[in-house]
Amino acid sequence: MKTKLREVREQILEAERIAVIPHSNPDGDAVGASLGLSLFLTRAGKEVETIFPTPPPEHYRFLEGLDELLVKQELSPAVDLVVFLDCANPDRCLPFKLPAGFSGQTINIDHHEDNNHFGNLNLVLPDASSSGEIVYLLCEEFDEKLAAREAAALLVSLLSDTGDFHFSNTSPRTLRIAAALLEAGAEIKKITYRLFESTVYRRVKLLGLVLATLEKTENGEIVWVRVTREMMKTTGTDSSAVEDFVNQISRIEDVKIALLFREEARLMTKVSIRSVAGIKANKIAAGFDGGGHAAAAGCRLNETLERSVPLVIRKCEEALAGF
Ligand SMILES: [Mn+2]
16 A cells, blocks of 8 residues: 555656546545645645536535635646546546546546546555545655645545444544544534534425435335435425435434435436445445445436336345345
8 A cells, every 4th residue: 555655646746737536426525535635736836626527515615725626527738647536437527538638647546445447546445434534645645744724625535434433434544544634723523513513494394305205114124215306496405415314314223224216307316325234335236337335325227216216125125135
């Protein structure tokens, strides 16, 4: 790992113009890791452009420096190094695509175990809690110390992908890094308040509608909720408002798999899968061309919401039977 980190550092030092690109529909890890790395490299004297293929959700806006980053699809011509963050494969960045004639280097920094090592250089550490954790390890290789706003961004990564340090991917190293981030000036109370405690009226209204759809299998091992376009329309919410609902139902006693089905279009249903008893959620998601982590994964079906529910539940029952 040390050698890999040094190789990545060398590659970065050699580059002049660097683009940092997280996956589209960025979650807290993608936002925090790309913001933290971009700010750090800029301060280290690099020309950096950060490209969000789709905009970061509203509730990360409190992070200092995020407003200056771009939402766009094209690389500036002079870029000679592209750093992908938190992307298991390049399709995760769509609609962004590397230009066909791109002659620079690519670095792939990620922690998904199904990462397909698409970079010229691949820093893929599946035992890291988050891509933010890997960015921290990389920054340690430089002489610069982290500034407070960089530390805050990376702490958002750690908190988001570990569910506030609740999930089993929280390692002693994760917590040591969290401690170092606090020492560097990240304000944990401010961040956890913005991420987990503060909410808005319309989101709680939506939660009420969604929880009313809660169902379970007879033995209670699988639970699920539905989110329709109609619910989002009547409450005036967008998809970022539902992110945490599936975690909430996964805490019900006896639950092994929790699912959230969200209607994106009539024939497009997004499924978020949470596993709390060791069954691999990413294996279930892979059955529908999705991916993710063992505890949290997702996929999309070209089906109506109503038809998707039994299809996915059958796969989950198979996974439980073989466990
Ligand atoms: Mn991640």
